[in-house]
Amino acid sequence: MVNIVALLGDYWHDADEAKAGLEAAIERLGNKNVNLHYITHEEVSKVLDEKPDLFINAKMDQLNPQNVHVYTWLTDELDKKIVKYVEDGGNVLAWHAGLAGYDPDSDYIQMLRGYFDYHPPGLQDVTYMLKENEKSGENTFSLSDEQYFVHCDVANTEIDLWSTGVDGDSIAGWKHSYGKGKVCCFTPAHTKDGMLNENVSRLLADRINWTISK
Numbered sequence: 001m002v003n004i005v006a007l008l009g010d011y012w013h014d015a016d017e018a019k020a021g022l023e024a025a026i027e028r029l030g031n032k033n034v035n036l037h038y039i040t041h042e043e044v045s046k047v048l049d050e051k052p053d054l055f056i057n058a059k060m061d062q063l064n065p066q067n068v069h070v071y072t073w074l075t076d077e078l079d080k081k082i083v084k085y086v087e088d089g090g091n092v093l094a095w096h097a098g099l100a101g102y103d104p105d106s107d108y109i110q111m112l113r114g115y116f117d118y119h120p121p122g123l124q125d126v127t128y129m130l131k132e133n134e135k136s137g138e139n140t141f142s143l144s145d146e147q148y149f150v151h152c153d154v155a156n157t158e159i160d161l162w163s164t165g166v167d168g169d170s171i172a173g174w175k176h177s178y179g180k181g182k183v184c185c186f187t188p189a190h191t192k193d194g195m196l197n198e199n200v201s202r203l204l205a206d207r208i209n210w211t212i213s214k
Contacts, residue, residue: 002034002212005047006056011065013097013190018058021195021204028205032212041073048081053212054091055082057098065101072101074108083107087179091211094185095204099150111178112185114152120167128172128188128199129162141199148172148187161186161203173203175210182211 006022009015019038026034039047041059048055061072086092092111100116102109109115126147130139147165152174161173175184184207188200195201 002032002054003050003052004034004036004054004056004208004212005039005052006036006058007039007041007044007098008056008058010060010097011062012060013058014192017192017195018095020192021189021201022056022058024196024201025204025208028202029209032209044073045078045081048085048090051085051088051090054093054208055085056093056095056208058095060097060101061103062101074102074106079107083111086111086181086183089180091182092184093207093211094183096148096187096190099148099185099187104151112183113157113176114150114171114174114185116187117149117151119146119148120165123190124165124167126163126165126188129164130160132159132162133169135164141197143189143194143197143200144191145188145194146190150187163187173207175207184211 008018026036061074063071063073094112102115104115123144124147125142126145127135127140127142129135147163149170152171157174157176159171159174163170163172172187173185186204186207189195
C-alpha cells in the first residue's frame with residue numbers, strides 16, 4: 001500500500017478542482033495500490049509523524065492574502081519538520097500553489113530549490129515543452145493556464161518541463177533527490193480543465209510515480 005497525503009486548496013485555488021485533477025492522475029498509476037488521504041494545514045505535523053510515502057502540497061502559504069494582516073500556515077517548526085521528513089526518506093511534490101507565497105529563505109523553499117515569482121494576469125495560452133526551446137511538435141502541448149514564472153536553482157536540480165507564453169519562457173517542472181527522499185515541483189495547472197488535460201494528468205501521474213518509486 002502506498003500512502004499519499006495531499007494538502008489542497010487556498011484563497012485562490014479550489015480544493016475540489018484540485019481533488020479532481022489529482023484523482024485523475026492517480027488513476028493513471030494503474031495497478032498501484034494507493035491510499036489517498038486529504039488533510040488540512042493544521043494536520044500536516046501529525047500526519048508527517050506517520051511517515052506517509054508522499055506529501056503533496058498544493059496550497060500557498062498565505063491563508064488570507066487579501067487581508068491587511070496576513071496569516072501563514074508554515075510555522076518555523078513545521079518548516080523544519082517537512083525538510084526532516086524528506087531527509088529521512090519521505091517525498092514531497094510541490095504542485096502549482098505549493099510553490100507560491102513562501103519565504104524564499106525558508107527551509108521548505110531551500111529544499112525545493114525553486115519557487116513561484118509571478119504570473120501574467122488571468123489565464124493565458126501557455127505552451128508546455130518536454131524539451132527546452134522546442135516550441136512546437138510532439139514534445140509540446142498548449143492550454144489556457146496561469147504561466148508560472150519561477151526562480152529555480154537550475155544547477156542543483158533536474159529540469160524536466162518548460163513553458164512559453166505571452167511574457168516569455170520559464171521553467172515549469174523540476175525534480176531531485178534530497179537526503180534519503182525525493183522532491184518534485186510541477187507548476188501546471190490552475191483550472192480544473194487544465195488539471196484534467198490529458199497531458200497535464202499524464203505528467204502529474206509520472207511525477208507521482210517517480211516520487212514513490214524506490
